[in-house]
Amino acid sequence: MAAQSQYMLNKDLGFKKDAIIHFYTDWHDYDIDKKEVLLSKLRQFPEIERVSIGSTPARNGYTTNRLSYFDGKKEIKLDVHKRSVDDNYISLFGLKLVAGRNITNSDTAKEFIINETYAKTLGFKKPEDAVGKLLTYSGEKGELLLPIVGVIADFHLQSLHTSIQPLYLLSEKKYERAVNVKIRSSGKSATEFKAVLAKIEKTYKEVYPTSSQDFSPSFFDDTLAKFYEKEARQAQILNTSTGIAILISCMGLFGLSAFVTQQRTKEIGIRKVLGSTIYQIVGLLSKDFLRLVVLSFVIASPIAYWLMKKWLEDFAYRVDISIWIFVVAGVASIVIAILTVSYQSIRAALLNPAKSLKVE
Structure with a gap:
């Protein structure tokens, strides 16, 4: 689970x-000129590298629209994910244009950029084959x-629970609401970031003085991290419960080893008199416990593998269950058992044989 969490947070999402x-911006204010004024003012800030308006690339919710394409033989109708964006969107998020050109700003829908998945769905073998083709759009x-x-390279539209879906970009200024701002981050501290946000907020309130939409900025990487809050909580709970389970197991092993050692005190004394070394006695007393630990590992491993495999099926993109995870778990179990049992074993092995043989 920890490996999957790290994978989700660090995977290249394509942007x-x-x-x-x-x-x-204000959801009830459709004034395109206000949005243009806001973007123009933000672009004048030296702390800001680039500004774009349009839906963020990845988000929990989604908007689709029915598009159709006639290939000369049949019509392909499909509900396709939609992003209303401007011409700075691709460069701000670092999306890769693999064929054709960037979109041009427009008040109403005039042209599309599609992703590679949608191009393949329409039957195009190469991205450039899709350029110039016509799609039927209901506006x-x-x-x-x-x-x-x-055509742009595929990127993840939602969390990694979901596979990449067909997507189209278009420019419709009326419906473009999300303002995306790339801040020049080189050497900036948290205080400097707050100062930049304060300037952006002041500018927003100047353009929208009576806005019903509060200025509520979010860092995009924080938004992405929220996709996996459930998994992060599960991993944290699992780590805590694992620690408690290990502690209880160690307490049980410690008590059991103390009991067994006390029962075999005379045997240990006799073995020492006959020439057994401390290492041999420690090995003798630890052997039975280690057999149980190894047996429990053999039983638990396939169960753990099955449970983790079922859990990972919720993700369209996931890590492989590597053998090293089980090797580390097995070695850790054995080491913890040895450390727990060895205290009593060494103590018994160091006891004077004369005293050991007097034990009732």
Whole structure:
């Protein structure tokens, strides 16, 4: 679970996420000019590297629209994920344009950029084959035939629980709400970031003085981390319960080894008199416990493998269950058992044989 959590947080999602904040303009204010003024003012800040308006690349919720394509023989209709964006969107998030050109800003839908998954779904073997083809789009003005002007490399639209879905980008200024800001992060402290956010908030309130939408910025990497809060909690609970289980096991082993050692005190004394070394006696007393530990490991491993395999099935993208995880677990179990039992074993082995033989 820890390996999967690290994998999810560090996997290349196909876009940049560091030092990017996003916030929303007033949902009830459709004034395009206000948004243009806001973006223009933000671009003048030396602390800001790039500004774009449009839905964030990855999010929990999603919006789809029915698009259709006629390949000359059949019509392919599909609900496709949608992102309304401007022409700075691709560069701000570091998306890779693999064919065609970038989108141009527009008040209404005029053209599309699609992802590689959607291009393959439509039957194109190469991304460039999709450029120039027409898709039927249902908008405010009814059904429109609009061209594909570019294809971008796949990136993850949602959490890693879900596989990459067909996607299209278009520019519709009226519906573009999420303002994405790339901050120049080189050498900046937390205090400096707060100062930049304060300037952005002041500018937002100047443009939207009566906004019903509060200025509530979020760092994009924090937004992505929230996708996996459930898994992070599960891992934390598992770590705590594992620690408690190991502690209880050690207490039981310690008590059991003390009991067994006391029962075999005379035997230990006789063995020492006959020439047994401390190492031989410690090995004798530890052997039976180690057999039980190894047996428990053999029983637990396939059960653990099955449970983890079922858990990982919830993720479209996941780590492999490596053999080294079981090797480490087995070695750790044996080492913990040896350390727990060896105290009583060494103590009994060091006892004077004369005293050992007098024990009733």
